[in-house]
Amino acid sequence: MQTRLTETYSDNTIGKEADTILRSCVHCGFCNATCPTYQLLGDELDGPRGRIYLIKQLLEGAETTRKTQLHLDRCLTCRACETTCPSGVQYNRLLDIGRQLTEKQNLRTWQERLVRKVFNLVLPYPSRFAPLLSLSRMLKGLLPAYMRSNIPARMIATKWPDSKQQRRMIILSGCVQSITHPDINNAAARLMDRLGVSLIKSGNSGCCGAISYHLTSLYDARKQMRRNIDAWWPEINEGAEAIVITSSACTAMVKDYGHILRDDPDYAEKAARISELTRDLGEVLANENLSALRFSSTIKRIAFHAPCSLQHGQQLPDIVDRILINGGFELTPIPDAHLCCGAAGTYSLLQHGLSSTLLANKLTALESGSPQCIVTANIGCLLHLQGKSKVPVQHWVELLESSIAN
Ligand code: SF4
């Protein structure tokens, strides 16, 4: 694709990155075929190729309008288009740039700005999110139906293993997951302990930065990233082998720290090292020897919902499937497994209509093979599916760990 960027962009880092990405697109349109929003809305501007054109026009000096921002807002950042693209276009990075440019124009209504501000101030911080969740449970009957179904039941965390193994890995505590489903990391820690690895929780770490980043609050996102790096660095110096993450959207974000902080003179090098060391739980277990463990469960038939951040964002499409099959589970077939469930971080709250259509379609697909339960690998998908699913939904490591017989 030919470009004629304005002087403002032709000579800065953002403009140069965008230009390289734009030039790699041959506007073939293959990506539209797997784009969930293009499939639902049928509008070229709600597909990846159209969004790429819109961002190109912005960089070439076109007026930024609310309509442009709306088409960019409707993107799920599911990255199915990147998996499909034969030219390797880094759409996700280009969208980040487009969103930053439109956000700077301050085109949103005050109500939209307020909602986004509240999400940004509350969701990434467990000490703020926990009381809000408790209050929501108390006032559940007064909330709109779509919000009610997203409020999870209270869960009691089970045991964190005592043992101190010689091999150590850091685990991301995260934000929303640590309050709504604390048992996911605990199950991962017990499983890893059986394999001779202690998972270390670092008290000063927190949200990976994804919520703020995708709300285009880059200042807050970078602050959260630097805080995590500072919290993990001493453990890395002490020999921690990896940073293991149980929520695939968070893994994809931390794997991107190196890119996002590349111009930060104090953190660029450390951020690149953190990204190198970051592994999704599935990647970690795929490299461990599980043959000494015996798995036995009354649950046999399961549907695995592969989050977009796992299959497209990290390009790890089958890694969890193989672990579950080796654990003795039968995975039911899922039509259109490449399509997003509509969770996409705060998308389910900000783009409720599209999100609920995608959720209904996804549940139909997941339930079509009559599974006893649905498992997934990302907290956002888990909460989203759990709200409406007819069968139980849990994280795959909870099911796997609870089925260990010895
Ligand atoms: S992003 Fe890729 S698939 Fe889509 S139009 Fe460009 S080159 Fe084609």
Ligand code: SF4
């Ligand atoms: S990231 Fe997903 S929703 Fe956005 S353009 Fe690509 S395929 Fe469509």
